[in-house]
Amino acid sequence: MLTVNELFHSQLKVVNVGLESFYEAMLDQNTPACHIDWKPPAGGDPRLLEILAKLSR
């Protein structure tokens, strides 16, 4: 198994989830990357998440 240090000395292939600025930073450093447009459900609001869970039962 690769150690973390070995990983960063190999050619990285990055899947970025969420904040697009991290994906853009990879491209700026010529690192192949793809971006997944993801947001936490209900913006991460615990009250809304609780309601949505109850409404899906």
Place this chain on the structure above:
Amino acid sequence: MSGMNHIDRANQEAFERMNAAEPELVDVVYAGDVLPGMDRRTIGHAGPPLDWEDMCGPLRGAILGAAVYEGMAETLEEAERLVLAGGIRFVSNHSMGCVGPMTGMITYSMPLWKVVNARYGNAAYSTFNEGLGKVMRFGANGPEVLERLKWMEAVLAPAMKAALRETGPISLKVMITKALAMGDEMHQRNIAASALFVREVAPALARVTENRADLERIMSFISGNDQFFLNLAMAAGKATMDPVKNIEHCSVVTAMSRNGTNFGIKVSALGEQWFEAPVLTPKGLYFPGYSEKDANPDIGDSAICETFGIGGFAMGSAPAVVRFVGAGSVQDAMNYSRDMQEITVGLNRTYIMPTMDFIGTATGIDIRKVVETGILPVINTGMAHREPGVGQVGAGIVNAPMDCFVKALYAFADYEGV
């Protein structure tokens, strides 16, 4: 239906009713004859109800023009004094069973399209489209605006009423379906639908209009207005969505509309209550000489188009509208249509998009999915100048604000007792 809970099943019923709708254009009528509570001191407007103090510039401009048009006042200044003295009653169009684009002005003498949903028997009404540029729906109120409206009332409407008597009911469902296949999304692009409509009514108009000069102006007016069909699509939407109201446990949106200050939605199980939040300003392209600083925030009943699955939801079917509303690329337009699948009950069985391998448009907005995904309904729209009396300054894309859906979800949770 396995794996569905009671809300899913109610939403499926809403979806089935939307698919089963058969909106047909049957008549031209006058507002004072058919709308509940309409009198010569009442003005219907787009969006949820609001007071004069809270109205935006174009809505105020249109109201003053409408008051002069209806004979409530001789001048715009006199009309404003009448408003400030409480002499005019303002009513939300939706509460009268009708819709109007942008400011959505409806007064006693105005002609309306009557659209009946033949499947459920309910009627919905909309105003006639006045054309582009300096028109009342965009807040303009000059003499040429009022003259055009008077001509529509006195000449165009009676001719169209007589023509419809000749044609019989016209299926708007069929016409919308055809126009989707011809590159319209029916909110900011109605070129094909308007042409199809002219093709349907022109022979009858020629038969019933004795005065040749009248006939020429009528034909020039209709065929010179690429958005003529918009109001018919809106009435079809209203006629489609009204039977979806009041389904127990149903979390599907039955109306979306804006008054230029607030955006409002209605939810099936929650009846006629509006859930409101401040409107957003569209992003798009401006006519020469105008820019973002001139634009009024979002306004109009026309978001009924997206409510029943066309307009922004069908953008992938209308590549030519992409540049007009500043969507970017054709792929962006298709992405908008795909994104809407994430927040809806299903794909329409009739309104299909040939450019997207004949999939149906996303149909039946579920407030639970909007809040969960954070994906907001996308609306193609015209933009009015923020000052009264100017008119249209461009077209663009706007979202419904999230707060409407969050407020509606809290109310729906109360209704469900969770």
